[in-house]
Amino acid sequence: MILGVTGIADPWDIVRAGVDAFLTECGQPDFRRIALEEAPAALGWTRWKELEENYFLGLVKASLQGLAQDGLIDIPSDDLTARMFLAATGEAGLAVGAAANPDEERERAGRLVMRFLEGCASPSPEFPGDLLQCDDLAMGRLQDKVAIVTGGAGGIGGATARKLGREGAAVAVVDINGEGADRVAEEIMAAGGQAVGVQTDLSQESAVVAMVAAAVAAFGRLDVLHNNAALTESDFLSRDTAVTELSLDVWDRAISVNLSSQMLTCKHAIPEMEKHGGGSIINMSSGAAFSGDRVRTAYGVSKAGVHTLTMYVATSHGKKNIRVNTIVPGLIITDAVRAHIPENALASLSRATLTPHLGEPDDIADLVVFLSSDESKYITGQMIAIDGGMSVHAGHVGQADEG
Numbered sequence: 001m002i003l004g005v006t007g008i009a010d011p012w013d014i015v016r017a018g019v020d021a022f023l024t025e026c027g028q029p030d031f032r033r034i035a036l037e038e039a040p041a042a043l044g045w046t047r048w049k050e051l052e053e054n055y056f057l058g059l060v061k062a063s064l065q066g067l068a069q070d071g072l073i074d075i076p077s078d079d080l081t082a083r084m085f086l087a088a089t090g091e092a093g094l095a096v097g098a099a100a101n102p103d104e105e106r107e108r109a110g111r112l113v114m115r116f117l118e119g120c121a122s123p124s125p126e127f128p129g130d131l132l133q134c135d136d137l138a139m140g141r142l143q144d145k146v147a148i149v150t151g152g153a154g155g156i157g158g159a160t161a162r163k164l165g166r167e168g169a170a171v172a173v174v175d176i177n178g179e180g181a182d183r184v185a186e187e188i189m190a191a192g193g194q195a196v197g198v199q200t201d202l203s204q205e206s207a208v209v210a211m212v213a214a215a216v217a218a219f220g221r222l223d224v225l226h227n228n229a230a231l232t233e234s235d236f237l238s239r240d241t242a243v244t245e246l247s248l249d250v251w252d253r254a255i256s257v258n259l260s261s262q263m264l265t266c267k268h269a270i271p272e273m274e275k276h277g278g279g280s281i282i283n284m285s286s287g288a289a290f291s292g293d294r295v296r297t298a299y300g301v302s303k304a305g306v307h308t309l310t311m312y313v314a315t316s317h318g319k320k321n322i323r324v325n326t327i328v329p330g331l332i333i334t335d336a337v338r339a340h341i342p343e344n345a346l347a348s349l350s351r352a353t354l355t356p357h358l359g360e361p362d363d364i365a366d367l368v369v370f371l372s373s374d375e376s377k378y379i380t381g382q383m384i385a386i387d388g389g390m391s392v393h394a395g396h397v398g399q400a401d402e403g
């Protein structure tokens with residue numbers, strides 16, 4: 001027994017031993033599983049109810065805060081989450097103690113607890129559902145929903161697809177890069193979620209029709225569409241110039257991939273959403289749609305078109321419970337951005353951002369999860385900026401010295 005809990009009489013010491021082992025040995029999967037299992041299993045759900053609830057909740061909340069600060073989990077550390085954690089670990093512990101085959105049940109219990117800590121609170125299909133006593137724990141925010149994420153092999157799309165999966169959604173990861181889409185789908189499945197990779201050229205309507213059909217065939221319905229795909233390759237953008245030098249081929253390609261693809265996915269996703277009572281469409285635009293530049297004319301115009309498309313689709317299908325919103329991101333630091341933007345340029349952009357940090361893919365993913373969930377049921381037809389405040393201040397603010 002790795003934790004050596006057999007020699008500890010006080011249940012609080014057992015919990016501390018589990019927490020300490022997890023925090024110090026988090027790089028080892030066996031420690032992650034056993035540390036989260038053995039302490040609650042030894043304590044037991046019934047025994048916890050007999051002890052000081054506030055003390056135990058405080059201990060669990062502090063543990064969750066530490067794990068979040070270390071970047072190991074992505075869940076809140078409030079009272080509700082602590083109670084949900086106790087429900088998951090306590091019931092899992094009782095299942096281990098009562099099982100005919102404790103080793104097999106221990107493995108299942110470990111998977112349940114780890115999936116909860118990864119932000120997806122639903123148990124794996126083989127875990128006995130009647131062991132759970134906490135209604136809030138029984139499903140993630142997007143449990144039983146099916147989502148399509150286009151551009152799913154990229155930095156933002158991949159982060160979003162993974163987070164949707166952790167929240168309980170089955171995810172069709174769509175990208176023209178089929179290997180990349182499959183890789184993200186495999187990561188979601190390895191974490192206990194449901195996913196399928198779909199290679200698709202979204203500029204072709206027949207391919208879009210086949211993609212939507214593939215998602216529905218895999219998971220039985222469609223609830224969420226995240227239109228994230230766009231042309232962002234440096235070679236292409238370098239040919240997207242001022243209008244007097246802009247070729248029609250570049251213009252047509254930008255409009256086709258950045259705008260027409262979103263129209264096509266809306267066109268063919270909405271009928272599937274309506275079959276099951278509605279859905280949420282989350283388009284992606286850019287701050288380039290709000291202000292002019294000397295280059296990237298086609299890109300900016302295509303993104304501005306997404307705003308108008310969003311308002312029209314939201315207006316025409318709102319009464320069918322189809323919500324449509326657009327995320328307008330500022331600078332989001334992906335591997336591709338770091339590879340193509342010099343450090344001095346990033347420093348300048350950082351000074352123009354009101355927050356102390358630049359955006360990351362998970363910032364977008366969190367907003368997509370919210371807009372996919374019923375928590376946003378009264379939000380539609382909106383352009384929602386997520387740019388660290390870069391778009392709200394006068395230009396001279398970005399030129400001022402920090403501090």
